[in-house]
Amino acid sequence: MKKKILLVFVFCVSIFSIAKSQSNKRYVYYLDATLTSVEKSKAVVLGEGSYENGAFRLNCYSMNRDKLFLTAYCTDSTLSEFNGLFTSFHLNGNREEEGNYTKGSKEGLWEKWDSLQRKVDSTVYLQDQPTLSTTFSYYKNGSLSYYTTKDNLLDTYSSASYTKEGAKSSEVFFHGQKGVVNTFTENGTVTDSVFTREEKEAEFPGGEKGWRAFLERNLNPDVPIKRKARPGTYTVRIKFIVQKDGSISDISAETTYGFGMEEEVIRVITKGPKWIPAVQYGRKVKAYRIQPVTFVVSMR
Numbered sequence: 001m002k003k004k005i006l007l008v009f010v011f012c013v014s015i016f017s018i019a020k021s022q023s024n025k026r027y028v029y030y031l032d033a034t035l036t037s038v039e040k041s042k043a044v045v046l047g048e049g050s051y052e053n054g055a056f057r058l059n060c061y062s063m064n065r066d067k068l069f070l071t072a073y074c075t076d077s078t079l080s081e082f083n084g085l086f087t088s089f090h091l092n093g094n095r096e097e098e099g100n101y102t103k104g105s106k107e108g109l110w111e112k113w114d115s116l117q118r119k120v121d122s123t124v125y126l127q128d129q130p131t132l133s134t135t136f137s138y139y140k141n142g143s144l145s146y147y148t149t150k151d152n153l154l155d156t157y158s159s160a161s162y163t164k165e166g167a168k169s170s171e172v173f174f175h176g177q178k179g180v181v182n183t184f185t186e187n188g189t190v191t192d193s194v195f196t197r198e199e200k201e202a203e204f205p206g207g208e209k210g211w212r213a214f215l216e217r218n219l220n221p222d223v224p225i226k227r228k229a230r231p232g233t234y235t236v237r238i239k240f241i242v243q244k245d246g247s248i249s250d251i252s253a254e255t256t257y258g259f260g261m262e263e264e265v266i267r268v269i270t271k272g273p274k275w276i277p278a279v280q281y282g283r284k285v286k287a288y289r290i291q292p293v294t295f296v297v298s299m300r
Contacts, residue, residue: 026050027077031060033233033294035079044233044296045069049077055084062232067091075103090115099125115254118142137288139164140252145288157197172281179281200279202242202289204272215293218268224295227259234295236261238269244284246274254290265293 029047030040046065049058056076060069073084081104088096094117099110105128112121123133131152137145146161157174172181174197183190204211224234237254251269253262269291278287 024050029058029079035060047079049074049079051077068093073101104128114138116142181281194281196282198279198282202246202278202287203276205274205276214272215268218271219293220264221295223264224257224259224261224297229257229259229261229295229297231297234261234297236265236293236295237290238262238265238293239288239290240269241286242275242277242289243286244277246277248272248275261295265291 027047027049029049030038030043031045031047032038032042033044035045035047043063046061046063047058048061049056051057056074057071058074058079059071061067062069068089070086070088072082072086075081075083082101083103085098085100087098090096092115094115095113096115097110097112099106100108106125107127108125110121110123110125111119114120118138119136121133121135123130125131129152130150132150134147134149136147139145141164143164143166144162146159148157148159150157155176157179158172160171161169163169168184170181170183172179172194177196179194179197181192181194183192204214206213234257235255236257238251239254240251241249243249248269251266253266255262275289277284279285280287
């Protein structure tokens with residue numbers, strides 16, 4: 001009996017020692033922008049991980065470790081799938097996105113914020129599929145521009161738009177493909193029935209492939225290098241309006257990296273062709289567009 005107790009004790013001590021050793025171990029990863037493992041010389045993200053109470057926590061930083069991009073929990077140190085709380089951050093340190101993974105699938109409530117901490121998306125997931133989602137957009141003065149809510153289980157869609165002063169300008173409600181649009185004017189409310197939920201974002205002629213080809217022909221990727229920007233990955237975001245006829249207006253930068261990057265993207269968009277206008281409820285409409293362009297400055 002004593003021998004059996006001793007063996008059990010030794011076995012428990014061994015397990016405890018292994019667990020303690022594992023919890024103290026630190027893992028380092030060199031990753032690209034998609035969190036894929038690469039050689040250190042090609043990495044733009046530095047990953048650091050460790051086990052915490054049986055879960056593996058991963059923190060991702062800029063290569064010089066001055067910016068935290070995200071913190072997430074994974075099944076194990078292979079980073080094969082997220083499992084647990086996931087939080088990403090804007091460059092100013094504010095939260096960008098937060099939610100939970102269950103064995104690689106999004107589950108429950110996920111939320112997104114812009115760099116000013118205004119909520120831009122709130123979505124409930126079930127096994128990686130969105131069931132109820134609300135998106136928000138804002139004017140430069142911070143007031144709400146519009147919001148939309150989609151319920152995929154009930155097959156409903158609702159939306160409301162506001163003026164810069166905060167007054168509701170229009171609202172819509174769909175059940176299936178049949179909807180009612182109310183437009184609020186100084187003379188009263190105008191009601192219109194529509195029979196399609198068809199919506200398309202404004203896009204560059206030729207889609208993403210055409211946009212990439214246009215950038216390759218016209219964008220000068222050496223602008224930040226010539227201005228001596230530090231090595232890193234910079235995603236410039238340019239906001240503008242695509243009018244009903246496809247023309248571009250109200251161009252402005254949402255990022256402020258500097259080193260000529262925002263100005264270069266604005267120059268290229270300004271000299272470009274007309275875009276394909278957005279479609280809402282089967283009709284062409286003017287719409288805001290935020291176009292990201294990524295510059296990669298590597299060490300030389």
